[in-house]
Amino acid sequence: MVVHPPSRPLRLMLFTLRGSIVPVIWKRVVGMMALAVLVVLVEHRLPHTGIEIGAVPLTLMGLTLAIFLGFRNSVAYERWWEARRLWGELLIVLRNLARQTLSLPDGLPQDEQRLRVHRLIAYAHALRHMLRGSAPEQDLARWLAPAEVAALLPSTNPPNALLGLIGESYAQLRREGRLDSILLASIDAQLSRMSYVLGGCERIHGTPIPFAYILLLHRTVYMYCLLLPFCLVGTVGWATPLMVGVLSYTFFGLDALGDQIESPFERLPNDLALDAMCRTIEISLGALLGEHDLPEPLQPVDGVLL
Template sequence: MIVPPASRSLWLLLFTLKGSIVSVIWKRVAAMMLLATAVVIAEHRLALDGTGLGAVPLTLVGLTLAIFLGFRNSVAYERWWEARTLWGELLIVVRNLTRQTLAFPDDLPDARRRELVHCLVAFAHALRHMLRGSDPAEDFAPWLAPDKAALLARSVNPPNVLLGHLGQAYAQLRREGRLDSMLTADIDGQLTRLSYIVGGCERIRSTPIPFAYILLLHRTVYIYCLLLPFCLVGSIG
């Protein structure tokens, strides 16, 4: 998610490229501008009759385009909101587990408490990097031992590996008598929620909008843009 700066100047809103699709579509926009220029030249210099089509085609195609764009915007927002809800739940669960780890295990050395809390922090980084397809090594370094960080870097699903390690660590605390059975069950439930969060994020990442909808929308947009200069040249020149 791209977080905008707190100060939003007019220059930022109009000309920033981060989060904008200008870098993706500028070639297509330029092609449409060349087409419109060619239509205007043909209408004014070559004196072609029937160049203008009128507003009826734009009205018909524009109505269809509005429906498709509304659907696309609705789906995009639903996916964004579900992802934001999952990430917010992740923060809540990690904070709960951190509080329980620091408060409840009896006579647990501080080094082991820090190791468990650091694994929880590394879990958030691991999930973020797995979803983005980026290298997590830099974010793992402050929180994990080098051997564990290297093991996670080689893993296909680092968040799931960390969940397995955390489950075994809390189970060991239960076997040592540092956690009672009720608290262990509650902690296991929190870890299960983290597993559901990972699955939900993977579902959003690996399930794009159906290609048939994207194809239909793109074709409608191209038809509308191709008709635009022919429909407007007769009325506005």
């Protein structure tokens, strides 16, 4: 996630590349400008070739393309925002469970309290690694017993397996008489919310925008940008490469930005800062345990927080 200072000077907004879509699309934009230069040269040296086709195709395609891009980027942003909302809910639920673990069971030793709270922290890390397709062993080993880590790694869904282990540990407290059934129901409601968060993240991660729609949009963007020089050369002349550069930057940029935020769990600059969120969970739950040697919040690197 791109992090910039609250005040955004004009120099920052015009020239910064941190979090910009320019590194992704600059080759395409330069290619279209080079084509525009070639079209302008042909038009001025061979003026009767009929290479200029007028602005009508540009107007008709531009309207359709703007509607396509607007709809697609709205859908992509909705996916990004829902993912952020789910992780915000996860933070709240884990704080609630940690507080209930420390205050509701009767006579629960401090080491067992810490064990259960550490499992909650491990759950956030397991979910992050599953969504990003990365190896969770190192993070899980920091918070779980070796036997629990060994039991979770073979699972196809480690967060769900860990959720089952967490639920069983609270049910065991009820069987031992250290947790009232009404209080267990309150804890189970929080566990159910964790399951809903997991399911929501799996839905976003496993259900992309239909490929046929994306393919149609990509092809339309390329066709529109390829037609730009032929439509503009008769009107703006030598300024055609500049106008093509501006317009192709806009349309290629919107297209590429939609691709990035469509999958909000990756490690691209405009994706969610899951590492930082997991660190926030570690700090919050560690503070509830009364620990003083807490890690510092993650800081942006080159303006990007992962």
